[in-house]
Amino acid sequence: MAEIVSLAEAVERAIHDGDAVAMEGFTHLIPFAAGHEVIRQRRRDLTLIRMTPDLVYDQLIGAGCARKLIFSWGGNPGVGSLHRFRDAVENSWPVPLEIEEHSHAGMANRYVAGASGVPFAVLRGYNGTGLETLNGGPTIKPITCPFTGETLTAVSALRPDVAVIHAQRADRSGNVQLWGITGVQKEAVLASARSVVTVEEIVDELDPRPGAVVLPGWTVTFVARAPGGAHPSYALGYTVRDNDYYVAWDAIARDRDTFTRWLDDQLYAGRS
Amino acid sequence: MTYTADEMMTVSAARALRDGMTCFVGIGLPSSAANLARATHAPSLVLIYESGTIGAKPDRLPLSIGDGMLAETADAVVSVPEIFNYWLQPGRIDVGFLGAAQIDKFGNINTTVIGGDYGHPKVRLPGAGGAPEIAASCREVIVVLRQNHRSFVERVDFVTSVGYGSGPGDRERLGLTGAGPRKIITDLGVLEPDPETLEFTLTGLYPGVSASVAKERTGWDLAIAPDPEILAAPSPAELDALRAFQGSQARSHQ
Numbered sequence: 001m002a003e004i005v006s007l008a009e010a011v012e013r014a015i016h017d018g019d020a021v022a023m024e025g026f027t028h029l030i031p032f033a034a035g036h037e038v039i040r041q042r043r044r045d046l047t048l049i050r051m052t053p054d055l056v057y058d059q060l061i062g063a064g065c066a067r068k069l070i071f072s073w074g075g076n077p078g079v080g081s082l083h084r085f086r087d088a089v090e091n092s093w094p095v096p097l098e099i100e101e102h103s104h105a106g107m108a109n110r111y112v113a114g115a116s117g118v119p120f121a122v123l124r125g126y127n128g129t130g131l132e133t134l135n136g137g138p139t140i141k142p143i144t145c146p147f148t149g150e151t152l153t154a155v156s157a158l159r160p161d162v163a164v165i166h167a168q169r170a171d172r173s174g175n176v177q178l179w180g181i182t183g184v185q186k187e188a189v190l191a192s193a194r195s196v197v198t199v200e201e202i203v204d205e206l207d208p209r210p211g212a213v214v215l216p217g218w219t220v221t222f223v224a225r226a227p228g229g230a231h232p233s234y235a236l237g238y239t240v241r242d243n244d245y246y247v248a249w250d251a252i253a254r255d256r257d258t259f260t261r262w263l264d265d266q267l268y269a270g271r272s
Numbered sequence: 273m274t275y276t277a278d279e280m281m282t283v284s285a286a287r288a289l290r291d292g293m294t295c296f297v298g299i300g301l302p303s304s305a306a307n308l309a310r311a312t313h314a315p316s317l318v319l320i321y322e323s324g325t326i327g328a329k330p331d332r333l334p335l336s337i338g339d340g341m342l343a344e345t346a347d348a349v350v351s352v353p354e355i356f357n358y359w360l361q362p363g364r365i366d367v368g369f370l371g372a373a374q375i376d377k378f379g380n381i382n383t384t385v386i387g388g389d390y391g392h393p394k395v396r397l398p399g400a401g402g403a404p405e406i407a408a409s410c411r412e413v414i415v416v417l418r419q420n421h422r423s424f425v426e427r428v429d430f431v432t433s434v435g436y437g438s439g440p441g442d443r444e445r446l447g448l449t450g451a452g453p454r455k456i457i458t459d460l461g462v463l464e465p466d467p468e469t470l471e472f473t474l475t476g477l478y479p480g481v482s483a484s485v486a487k488e489r490t491g492w493d494l495a496i497a498p499d500p501e502i503l504a505a506p507s508p509a510e511l512d513a514l515r516a517f518q519g520s521q522a523r524s525h526q
Contacts (some may be wrong), residue, residue, distance in 0.1 A: 026323050026352050027338025051352070052401075075398035077336040078299055082398075089396040101384070103400040104322060105356040112353050124361055127446040128434040129404050134390055151447065180343040181323045184352040211349050236340040243335050 002174025002197070002220040007229075010196045010222035011037045014162050015046075018067075022049040022111075022160040022192060023056065026183030027077055028236065031166040032056050033229035034198050039063045039267050049160055051107045051184060055232070055249050058082040061097060062259050063267075068098040070158070072107045079246050083253040093256065100139065101131060106155045110139070111184050113157035114191025120154040127153065163192035166230045167215075168237060170199045171206050174217030179209045180236030186213050189220065198226035200238045275506050277459040278418075280478050282308060282514060283506040285369070285416050285457045293366040294318040296406055299337055301416050302369030304517060307333060311513045320365060322402040324350045332520035356402070360409050363449050368410030370453075372417045373397050374428045377471045377492045379415065379435025379453035381407065382428035390430065400432050407433035408448045419458035425491040436470040460486045461503065466495065476501045 005013070015021055015038060023031050035056040038046075047068040050057055054077055060066055062084030074085050088097035102110070109121035122143060126132040132140050132153070143154040165185040167178035176197050178185065189195045197215070202225050206214070217223075229235075232245035252262050275283075278301075285305035289295060291314040297306045307330060310317045319328045323337040327347030334342055343349045350359070359365065374382040383403060387394025407413055413435075417423055435453045436442055443452050453472075456463040462476035473495040474486050479502060487494045506514075 027336045028323065028340070028343075030338075071399065073399050073401035074396075077338075086396045090393065101399055103404040104352070104402040105361070105405040108353040108356050112357075123357070123405075124408065124447070124449070125405050127408070127448060128431065128437055128442070129400075130384065130390075130431045131400060131404065180340055181325065181338055181349060182351055183323065186351070187353060213351075234338050234340055236343060240340065241335055241338070 002217040002223045004174060004223045007037050007198060007224040007226050010224045011041055014194045014196045014222055015043055017043055018045045019161040020047040021162045022188045023164040024183060024185045024188040025166055026181060028181040028234045029166045029178060029230050030056055030233035031164050031198055032231060033226040034164045034196055035060055036267055038065060051104055058084040058253055061085050061088050063263055064094040066097060070100040072102045072104045076246060076250060079250050108184055110155050110158040111187035111191050114159045115187040120156050122152050122154055125153050158191055160192040163188040163195045166198045168200050169206060170202050170223045174220055174223045175206060176215040176220055177206045177212050179212040182213045189215055194221040196222045198224050198229040200227050200235055273508050273511050275511055279506060279514060281457060281459045283510045288414050288455055289314050289317055292316045296320050296365050296368040296410055298369060303333060307517055308514050312510060322355055324352055324355045333517050356405060360405055363409055366411050368406035368413045370403050370406060370413060370415050372415055374423055374425050375415060376425055376428045379472055380428050380431050381433040382430045384430040384432045386429050403433040408450060410450045412451045413453040415453050415456045419460050419489050421491050440470050473497055474500055476503045478503055479505050
């Protein structure tokens with residue numbers, strides 16, 4: 001059964017130096033508050049996993065939390081580049097960043113395999129691309145269908161130590177409910193050994209919502225109340241995207257000094 | 273009415289979509305073009321965003337694929353594994369719209385790295401996203417990007433998404449089920465693959481653009497169709513609809 005704790009306690013107890021951590025939320029319900037708490041607690045040598053490493057991963061990478069990134073699209077959506085991610089890959093600042101790169105379909109299937117308890121997933125994909133032969137090579141292999149003889153692509157399962165997601169609500173037993181664009185969060189939580197779920201609110205009873213994903217409390221390790229925890233991304237029914245933040249981030253992240261000042265002022269000084 | 277080269281490019285991309293098609297849409301120019309088509313000549317166009325919204329009917333341009341409006345107006349909202357596995361992979365989607373940082377004469381696309389080598393690139397780009405499987409599995413693909421020496425290159429630095437590989441027969445050999453890129457729409461005109469060689473050839477030009485300018489702004493020896501079509505300038509209705517959408521997006525930024 002999920003324990004309902006503070007965000008600081010959830011991060012303290014669930015995420016350790018060297019862990020493989022998947023923070024998911026496909027442009028909606030991005031767990032920014034949890035990511036910021038990881039930066040505040042100065043975790044190091046993390047393998048960060050995320051289909052769309054956007055601003056929150058730019059911040060974690062720039063803060064030196066990550067040793068490796070497993071991803072499929074790294075940009076500031078609708079704005080441009082992730083400058084801290086680029087600086088880490090192009091110049092090893094603040095520390096070298098190993099990368100393992102896939103397509104969205106490959107990443108989604110790797111989570112499905114992890115959640116399903118099988119070592120790989122099969123898809124039509126990667127044929128003829130540079131991805132199948134490069135760094136992704138050890139996690140992308142051709143496979144022959146035992147029924148038809150056709151050659152398909154196998155991708156290895158993702159089994160993170162910890163999944164971190166943001167949801168709209170949980171009840172007092174730690175059952176979690178999220179709706180709208182639900183992305184790959186269910187798969188990420190079920191693929192991971194532990195999980196941290198931040199929520200907009202904790203309610204007595206979860207009334208049904210059309211199209212909602214429900215994660216029973218016994219599949220979740222920690223639930224923490226974090227209203228606005230997806231800011232500046234969307235949380236359908238609660239907050240909309242703060243586009244000014246995304247635009248302003250481009251200028252902050254472009255320069256190491258302005259980024260370092262942002263870290264000191266906005267995170268290490270104690271505010272989020 | 274006067275118009276910009278980007279407006280002409282967006283209108284041209286919108287015109288490539290036919291009513292009733294299913295269309296896999298990315299944010300940015302593809303989203304503007306698809307929504308313009310839906311507002312003008314293709315009201316039954318089915319917009320599918322990779323965030324899992326099928327049949328989204330936005331009344332303003334979304335800021336990202338996570339925009340709640342896409343979920344609230346969709347016929348169905350599915351998970352990310354499902355959108356790729358059940359909807360894209362089996363070839364259910366008619367047309368995919370892609371952008372690119374680099375494209376070569378066989379329509380292969382690079383959105384991964386430029387210069388240096390993969391481990392130490394000069395420029396690290398965002399990466400693949402949904403593009404490799406869109407390029408592989410949509411029944412056809414339309415690529416939209418501005419035309420210049422940096423973007424139109426003899427050979428892409430990295431093959432993120434496959435067009436026609438190194439020429440005829442490659443898509444079949446690789447088992448790619450869709451037909452591949454049918455048009456590259458630029459700020460100068462339109463390129464289409466030569467039916468024999470599959471090399472992209474200039475077949476259309478916007479009013480006031482010369483073939484020699486298009487040739488000059490291409491990194492390979494661009495073939496020009498014998499009599500390139502002069503494509504119509506945006507109509508007042510097209511421009512009004514496009515600007516209304518873009519105005520609505522600018523307002524939602526506030």
